[in-house]
Amino acid sequence: MALRKIITPENPVLRKKAHKVTRFDDPKLQELIDDMIETMHAAPGVGLAAPQVEVSQRVIVVQLPDDEESVQEYGKDAGVLYALINPELVRVSDEMVDGIEACLSIPGYYGNVNRHEAVTVQGFDRHGKKVRVKAKGWLARVFQHEIDHLDGILYIDRATEIWRVGEEDEADAPVEQAAPETSTGQGGST
Numbered sequence: 222m223a224l225r226k227i228i229t230p231e232n233p234v235l236r237k238k239a240h241k242v243t244r245f246d247d248p249k250l251q252e253l254i255d256d257m258i259e260t261m262h263a264a265p266g267v268g269l270a271a272p273q274v275e276v277s278q279r280v281i282v283v284q285l286p287d288d289e290e291s292v293q294e295y296g297k298d299a300g301v302l303y304a305l306i307n308p309e310l311v312r313v314s315d316e317m318v319d320g321i322e323a324c325l326s327i328p329g330y331y332g333n334v335n336r337h338e339a340v341t342v343q344g345f346d347r348h349g350k351k352v353r354v355k356a357k358g359w360l361a362r363v364f365q366h367e368i369d370h371l372d373g374i375l376y377i378d379r380a381t382e383i384w385r386v387g388e389e390d391e392a393d394a395p396v397e398q399a400a401p402e403t404s405t406g407q408g409g410s411t
Contacts, residue, residue: 222255224263225274227325232275235326236373239272239279242306245349250280254304254347257282266325268363270370273326279307281367285360305352308344308368313337320362322376332380336362 228235242250253276261269261282271280287300316338323331339357342364346352356364366376377383 268367305344312341314339332383
């Protein structure tokens, strides 16, 4: 396993639709998944899509924290590691909710994004077995965020407001909805 570099919007891979995975027995796919998990944990984040590590394949990893507070809030979803290949949203709730998102590929920024409250995600595990995940709340948000990455969509494309880290108290000072040319600071959650 190895840490991989997380790319930013200047890299065109982040804006392209990722390719479907067709071979599950490829050792490079297994290595990619292991590296993505290690990279997500080191960042630290709760989700990572292959395009974020400059690999144009439809692979995501997602894991909510497993600390005591998360277990109380998210119950059985806390700490569960999902590695999904060719994931797609097969069902979404009508209910939409606003929530704050950040992104490891856009460090130093966060924004308000309206997402479906609940989703059903279908895909394959790392061995090619079909998987279906029902998610709500934050887990549903993370899945939607990561699947967007596979289609070249960033949260800033959906955000109603974007702020720089440190502007939390300046609600009247949102940043324009464009990818930052350069930025410093810590990354987001996905």
